């Protein structure tokens with residue numbers, strides 16, 4: 060995975076005119092500084108919260124790259140090997156900032172005569188977006204929809220995802236395409252249970268969490284639990300300068316909150332603060348947490364336990380009976396977090412074997428990703444029988460399983476592209492691999508042309524429905540009915 064970050068792009072960044080960024084999670088924005096370093100000079104269109112969050116995330120990422128490169132280089136020098144350059148530096152991360160171009164949600168932005176984009180709320184994290192992109196000529200328009208990461212109706216803090224009705228080509232995420240999460244209610248109860256468990260044993264609750272979104276959701280919940288008296292009083296350490304910075308951005312972006320969060324604000328509370336919260340910025344403050352005995356909740360990054368301050372807390376607490384590890388986020392294959400979730404009796408941390416005696420609570424219901432049921436529900440609002448769906452952003456096997464479910468449920472053409480593969484927007488689906496004779500090919504070309512014309516008509520009706528007189532609509536309907544009858548007859552005679 061790491062090596063992929065350094066891979067060539069497969070295109071020239073200089074020739075890219077614009078980047079559309081769906082949200083601030085590092086797996087979506089982490090290579091932007093490399094893109095700029097390699098020659099990209101266009102604009103990076105995104106929403107305001109994403110533009111703000113992405114800055115602190117890229118600075119943090121660059122800082123880590125610099126530290127790791129320095130560490131590797133020192134090791135290499137001792138072995139007589141050359142220095143290692145960071146993927147990008149802090150300065151190179153800062154070079155991206157002037158290219159960020161915040162745009163309003165739900166407003167169509169025309170970038171060229173044949174290219175427009177609209178950012179729609181994805182309901183995943185603050186500022187997250189689904190992209191609607193219109194491209195191609197007026198006679199043959201093509202609408203591409205890119206879901207980014209999709210959220211769901213019960214997602215904390217943010218509004219529900221926007222439903223897209225039309226698309227010619229859809230890029231659909233599938234992180235949880237093969238399973239369903241537990242309900243958020245159940246997950247709230249499990250979190251409360253974990254906190255009670257460690258409180259009774261006088262031990263700590265460790266919660267590895269991504270600095271952006273998951274941390275703020277946890278703060279939101281813990282604030283609610285304390286105010287309602289659902290958990291006993293104990294300190295909550297937010298042990299992450301990055302999460303502290305992200306939280307202050309969340310605090311400023313009230314217009315992006317859902318009703319539940321606004322209700323908390325309207326009652327005079329800060330949704331991300333409560334008296335028990337202790338912010339830990341410096342390394343000294345972080346170390347002091349492990350010198351303090353007694354029950355406490357510690358939120359630290361990173362979310363998969365592979366780096367960051369959470370590793371220190373795991374080293375000090377994972378072996379302690381009565382402590383608990385609350386896993387609230389996705390754990391990728393090969394990470395320390397995944398090993399623990401899968402029941403490892405010990406894990407290696409800072410070169411030491413640490414035995415797992417803490418109780419592990421895996422709470423799936425806080426996921427900011429749509430699960431299979433949510434993805435299918437979101438798809439059910441799509442009304443484009445001809446759409447071609449590219450199933451992406453999932454472990455390959457999961458994407459394949461989900462693509463099969465989509466084909467079976469809706470009859471859509473689905474495809475699971477490989478990394479680096481080029482997708483031709485007008486191309487026929489690759490699973491139609493039959494050698495066609497010239498006459499048949501000509502027939503197919505005519506059908507493709509017909510489809511394009513039909514799409515042009517659809518686009519006309521879609522973009523200016525009020526300017527079409529009723530008698531014209533009637534004529535359209537009659538004409539379409541006639542074509543439908545002829546096509547049905549053709550299908551019958553062939554099949």
Ligand SMILES: [Zn+2]
Nearest residue numbers: 082084183208
């Ligand atoms: Zn995401």
